Amino acid sequence: MSDGIRVETDGLNKFSTQVQDDTSRTLGPGYSDARVTLGTGVRFGQNNASGSVHAAKDRYAASVEASTANVEEYMAAARVLADAAAKVAAALDASDDRSAQRTDWITGALAAAASEAQARRVAAEQRTAPATARAI
Incomplete structure (x- = not known):
C-alpha cells in the first residue's frame, strides 16, 4: 500500500x-x-452563637458547594475533550487508510492505462511496419 x-x-x-x-x-x-x-x-462554629460565625459558615458552605460543582464540571469536560481527541485521531487514521487505498487504486488504474496504451502502440506499429517495409 502506498503512503x-x-x-x-x-x-x-x-x-x-x-x-x-x-x-x-x-x-x-x-x-x-x-x-x-x-x-x-x-x-466549625456549631456551638458559637455569633451571627458573624454563622454567616461565615454559610459563605464557606456555599463556596464548598460551588467548588464541588466546578470540579465535577471540570472532570466531565476533561472526559469529553479526551474522548473527542481520541475519536478525531481514530477518524484521521481511518481517513489515512482510505486515502492510501484510493491512491493505490489510482496508481494501479494509471499503470493499467499506460500498459494498455503501450500495447496499442506496439500493435499499431506492427500493423504499419510490414506495409512500410513493402513500400520501400
Whole structure:
C-alpha cells in the first residue's frame, strides 16, 4: 500500500490518554476524598452563637458547594475533550487508510492505462511496419 496522506495522530492520542489518566488517577480520587471529608457539612462554629460565625459558615458552605460543582464540571469536560481527541485521531487514521487505498487504486488504474496504451502502440506499429517495409 502506498503512503498516501499521513496525518500524525500521536499527539492527539497522547493528549487523550494523559487527560483520561489525570482525570481518573489524580482528580477523581482526590475529589472523592475531599467529597467524603466535606460531605458531612461545615462543622466549625456549631456551638458559637455569633451571627458573624454563622454567616461565615454559610459563605464557606456555599463556596464548598460551588467548588464541588466546578470540579465535577471540570472532570466531565476533561472526559469529553479526551474522548473527542481520541475519536478525531481514530477518524484521521481511518481517513489515512482510505486515502492510501484510493491512491493505490489510482496508481494501479494509471499503470493499467499506460500498459494498455503501450500495447496499442506496439500493435499499431506492427500493423504499419510490414506495409512500410513493402513500400520501400
